[in-house]
Amino acid sequence: MSVARRCSEFLVSRFPLEKLSYEHLANKTVPVHKASWIYLLGGLTGFAFLVQVVTGILLMLYYQPTVIGAYDSVRYIVQYVPGGSLIRNMHVWSSSAMVVFLFIHAITNAFARAYRKPRELTWVTGALSMFVVLGLAFSGYLLPWNNLAVYATKVGLQIAEMSTLFLPGPLGGIGGQMAALLTGPDGIGQETLNRFYTLHIWILPALLIALVSVHLLLVQIHGMSVPRFAETSHKQEKFFFNFALKDLSAWMIFLTLLVILAVVLPYDYLQPYTLLKRYSPLAAAPSGIKPEWYFYFLYYPLEVLPKVVVILGTMIFFAGVVAAPWLMEYVPRMWGKRGEESKFPIVATCVVALVIVALTLFGQNIVDVMRGTSAP
Numbered sequence: 001m002s003v004a005r006r007c008s009e010f011l012v013s014r015f016p017l018e019k020l021s022y023e024h025l026a027n028k029t030v031p032v033h034k035a036s037w038i039y040l041l042g043g044l045t046g047f048a049f050l051v052q053v054v055t056g057i058l059l060m061l062y063y064q065p066t067v068i069g070a071y072d073s074v075r076y077i078v079q080y081v082p083g084g085s086l087i088r089n090m091h092v093w094s095s096s097a098m099v100v101f102l103f104i105h106a107i108t109n110a111f112a113r114a115y116r117k118p119r120e121l122t123w124v125t126g127a128l129s130m131f132v133v134l135g136l137a138f139s140g141y142l143l144p145w146n147n148l149a150v151y152a153t154k155v156g157l158q159i160a161e162m163s164t165l166f167l168p169g170p171l172g173g174i175g176g177q178m179a180a181l182l183t184g185p186d187g188i189g190q191e192t193l194n195r196f197y198t199l200h201i202w203i204l205p206a207l208l209i210a211l212v213s214v215h216l217l218l219v220q221i222h223g224m225s226v227p228r229f230a231e232t233s234h235k236q237e238k239f240f241f242n243f244a245l246k247d248l249s250a251w252m253i254f255l256t257l258l259v260i261l262a263v264v265l266p267y268d269y270l271q272p273y274t275l276l277k278r279y280s281p282l283a284a285a286p287s288g289i290k291p292e293w294y295f296y297f298l299y300y301p302l303e304v305l306p307k308v309v310v311i312l313g314t315m316i317f318f319a320g321v322v323a324a325p326w327l328m329e330y331v332p333r334m335w336g337k338r339g340e341e342s343k344f345p346i347v348a349t350c351v352v353a354l355v356i357v358a359l360t361l362f363g364q365n366i367v368d369v370m371r372g373t374s375a376p
Contacts, residue, residue, distance in 0.1 A: 300363035
């Protein structure tokens with residue numbers, strides 16, 4: 001069979017568009033079992049993104065994307081615009097919440113083996129959406145134009161520059177070209193802010209919406225995946241309006257908690273004052289510069305391991321996440337087992353989850369121990 005025919009049959013089987021009928025939509029059902037709560041996570045992730053869009057639009061009314069006005073415009077929003085502090089803190093905290101929901105959504109779907117045929121592309125579009133969300137978080141980090149924002153962005157750009165150094169010949173310079181494209185010809189400055197602002201409010205949101213649209217289309221076509229332990233259960237409930245009301249209830253609970261958090265714990269309270277001062281290219285870099293917590297899994301290994309090893313390992317890991325539907329099936333065959341029979345998918349998911357959580361929560365402690373600088 002030719003490659004073209006195989007690709008055609010693969011796409012036809014993954015996109016059975018005949019299921020996109022009003023009757024199919026109206027009669028959509030959701031499996032009912034003891035882990036049915038995992039089906040709420042995708043909706044919560046999407047709702048957190050919606051909060052980001054709405055609060056982001058409100059912030060755009062006052063934000064000035066210039067190196068002269070960015071810092072002052074953020075201060076003005078927080079201190080003088082009615083409700084400005086609430087909106088800004090909701091925007092920041094919902095960003096973190098979206099990453100948390102997305103991570104749990106990915107891990108639970110990996111445990112449930114939701115990537116199995118015919119849902120491979122559902123997983124791939126979800127994985128690519130996760131990378132775009134991290135890009136959104138990184139691009140938005142620079143916009144306040146304070147010390148923390150600029151110096152943390154510099155670290156990220158340095159990592160991008162080094163990301164291809166291990167490749168031979170001209171390929172080794174691709175990372176540097178990517179970093180230069182983001183930075184602009186004159187180093188960190190107005191051009192950098194322009195490009196990050198454009199990425200953050202136009203390019204990456206449009207890309208995320210496109211990926212999520214395909215993701216939701218595939219979920220609609222193939223329905224919700226059922227974990228192996230619940231495959232013998234045939235209980236179902238109507239999506240309209242039984243499960244939809246559960247979804248809506250989860251969104252309202254999240255929104256209530258988000259508003260409370262934004263009022264009680266403003267984001268700036270968690271950062272040292274020196275890191276939140278206006279960035280000055282003439283001043284020395286303050287101590288304590290770190291990326292946001294969702295990049296700790298990359299930041300802390302860079303502190304103790306060769307950078308090329310960490311960057312290459314990260315690239316392999318990201319590629320492995322995207323290719324998980326096929327890796328989880330074919331890797332067990334190396335020792336003579338089918339993917340359905342092997343415990344490799346569960347073990348691999350546990351290892352990935354534990355490593356990321358450990359680096360996020362205890363990364364500094366791990367670095368101190370490896371350097372021999374931990375407290376006695």
